[in-house]
Structure formats: structure tokens, C-alpha cells
Amino acid sequence: MRFTTLIKHPADWMAGGTDDQCAVLTSRIRLARNLRNHPFPGWAKREQRAAALDLMRPAVEALPAMKDAFSQELGDLSSVQKQVLVERHLISREHAARGDGSGAVIERRQTFSLMLNEEDHLRMQAIRPGLQLSAAFEALSALDTELEESLEFAFDPTLGYLTTCPTNLGTGLRASAMLHLPGLVLSDQIGQVLQAVNKIGLAVRGLYGEGTESLGNLYQISNQSTLGESEETIIRRLERVISQVSQHERNAREKLLEDDPEMVADKIGRAYGVLRHAHIIDSKEALNHLSLLRLGANLGFFSDDTVMLCDSLLMDIQPAHLQLHSGRKLSPEERDSIRAEIVRSRLQSLGSPDNRVITEEGEKTPDTSNPGNA
The missing domain is CATH 3.30.590.10 (Glutamine synthetase/guanido kinase, catalytic domain)
Structure with missing residues (x-):
């Protein structure tokens, strides 16, 4: 092989x-x-x-x-x-x-x-x-x-x-x-x-x-x-x-979503916004934001298949994977730019977080039959 x-x-x-x-x-x-x-x-x-x-x-x-x-x-x-x-x-x-x-x-x-x-x-x-x-x-x-x-x-x-x-x-x-x-x-x-x-x-x-x-x-x-x-x-x-x-x-x-749902929604929303629109992003920042996006999928802010998307991106945006994808040696600045481009492209069809997971009172929505976007 x-x-x-x-x-x-x-x-x-x-x-x-x-x-x-x-x-x-x-x-x-x-x-x-x-x-x-x-x-x-x-x-x-x-x-x-x-x-x-x-x-x-x-x-x-x-x-x-x-x-x-x-x-x-x-x-x-x-x-x-x-x-x-x-x-x-x-x-x-x-x-x-x-x-x-x-x-x-x-x-x-x-x-x-x-x-x-x-x-x-x-x-x-x-x-x-x-x-x-x-x-x-x-x-x-x-x-x-x-x-x-x-x-x-x-x-x-x-x-x-x-x-x-x-x-x-x-x-x-x-x-x-x-x-x-x-x-x-x-x-x-x-x-x-x-x-x-x-x-x-x-x-x-x-x-x-x-x-x-x-x-x-x-x-x-x-x-x-x-x-x-x-x-x-x-x-x-x-x-x-x-x-x-x-x-x-x-x-x-569960306790975070119960006690401080706005903070959870804010962090997930900010991660989504950066990943969907950033044009330059280093490896550490990208991994930390993808972690929050994955958390959002687990909590029901996004559809279940978002977990698989995040897991594949966790690997594909690593420095050597980027260079292999590009077919040439890249400077750190070039890697940050290409990384952002790949993330934007992969997340293009991902809708914004479904904040109906939390109620106005800050409690988790009891209906979890469809944890993804409606």
C-alpha cells in the first residue's frame, strides 16, 4: 500500500x-x-x-x-x-x-x-x-x-x-x-x-x-x-x-448548562463565529474553538454529525497534514491562512447554533428527541 x-x-x-x-x-x-x-x-x-x-x-x-x-x-x-x-x-x-x-x-x-x-x-x-x-x-x-x-x-x-x-x-x-x-x-x-x-x-x-x-x-x-x-x-x-x-x-x-447557560451559549457561539469567518488561525486557537464546537454538538446546539466533522478537522488542520495537502513546505503564516480556509470551507453548510437548547430561564430544554438543528 x-x-x-x-x-x-x-x-x-x-x-x-x-x-x-x-x-x-x-x-x-x-x-x-x-x-x-x-x-x-x-x-x-x-x-x-x-x-x-x-x-x-x-x-x-x-x-x-x-x-x-x-x-x-x-x-x-x-x-x-x-x-x-x-x-x-x-x-x-x-x-x-x-x-x-x-x-x-x-x-x-x-x-x-x-x-x-x-x-x-x-x-x-x-x-x-x-x-x-x-x-x-x-x-x-x-x-x-x-x-x-x-x-x-x-x-x-x-x-x-x-x-x-x-x-x-x-x-x-x-x-x-x-x-x-x-x-x-x-x-x-x-x-x-x-x-x-x-x-x-x-x-x-x-x-x-x-x-x-x-x-x-x-x-x-x-x-x-x-x-x-x-x-x-x-x-x-x-x-x-x-x-x-x-x-x-x-x-x-449538565451543571454548566443549568447554572450558566448564557456563558455556555456565548462560548459556543464565539467559537462558531471565529471558525466560520477567520482568515488566519493558528493550530492552538483552532483546536480550542473546535473543542467548543464539538461540545456544542454534544449538548444539542448543532446536529450530531457535527461531532464527526470536528473530529476529522482536528486531524486535518495539523501542520504536517496541511503541508501534505498543499504538496509543499509551508511557512507558519501560510499554514495559518490555509488552515482557516479549510475550516471555513468544511463549516460552510453548518448553520448557526440552535439556542433553543436553553430556555429564557436558563434551564436545559427537556425535549432531547432531536438534539440537532430543527
């Missing part, structure tokens, strides 16, 4: 639009594995990395689930192409910085992505829409089992799977969910909730993982420990916490 074919259509997990995805956009499971009797990538010489790649890549491509997959050495991709894969959460920023001796094999629907010679020999991930950590794990575990028939992984009976970073030792599992939490942010509850999540041993990160900031009110919540617990135990605990955070978000949205 060619790169252009891979990115031509949105990934299955980017479809969005269900009630379950009101707060939880995606679930991701990642497994770290290393080859037995091979130096780990960070300590391997160039020829050793190449040998490991030559061993792993055919084995991954032969998996039934990876039929017609995109498979490429990173050294053969341009910097923009690699950054597009980062923006789609298909490879890590660290992997994109690597070149010779590293590769990626990505399933055609982008539900599976395998990084070869990243920090570990194999970083395998499965992504699903909404809160589906268990389903994602089952799918990736089956893939992992199939790979073990052709590849021998570094495993210790006491410690479990051996990994480059001690935090991944044991199961090698990193489970995470991407959450959209504008209600908690607007009600100033986000700090309290995230602090509680940290206290029980879970990590909270920004849009692109460790070391990145939260943009568009998007947060990643993941496990930190992988040693001494089964994969099922880790996932059950994470699903329970994410469900609780999601419920807090729903409650915050």
Missing part, C-alpha cells in the same frame, strides 16, 4: 459521533517486545538494527490482519510524511526522529500500527473508537500470539517481557484513552480530577503523549506500572477510572 492510499481516508477510529464518544474519543493498547539474543535498539550497531528489521518486517507483513498493509522503512519517508503519521498517532515522535534501521507496518484501516526498532524492537498498538480498551487488548493480544510463532521474544519467567525502559517491564503493556474534557475545564474542576487520577498511579498527558501539552481540552490517561499485575487487571482498573472521569465530565456539562 502506498502512503497516499493510507492517508486518503480517515481511520476507522476517527469516525466518532456516538454517545459513548461524548468524552472518550479513542482507546489505545500498546505492547512493547524485544527479540531474544539481539541487542536492544538503543545499544545495537547499525548492522544489528538492520538485521533485526530484516527479521521482524517479513513476520509482521505475513500476519493475516496486516494483509495489504502499509510497510515502509522510515529512512524512505520524508519528514512531512513521518510527521503526518505522528499526528495520526500511528508512530511516536521518537520513532519519527529515527531513520535507517527503523520501520513501520500499518494496517490499512489504521486500527493496528507496529513500530519496528523504536525504543524497543517492537512497539505494537491497537486503536479503537470510544472506551474499548478490552476489545483493543484482545485484538492486539491475538496479533502478539501469532507473532510469537515466528519471532522469539526476550522473556524472563520472573520479570516477564524484557524492555528497554524499566517502566515497561513485565507485561510491556501501555493502555490509554484520549478524553475530551471541556466541561471540567470550563467549570475549573479539571485540576482536581486530574490530581485524583495521578494519586492512584495513573499518568495524564497531552495530545501527543509524554512531554506534550493539552490542546483542544484533550487529555490522555494511561497506566504507569506494568510489573506485578496481569494485563486484565491493569485494563479493568483503567476502564473503571476513565468511566468515572467521563461521568464527571457529563455532570459538569
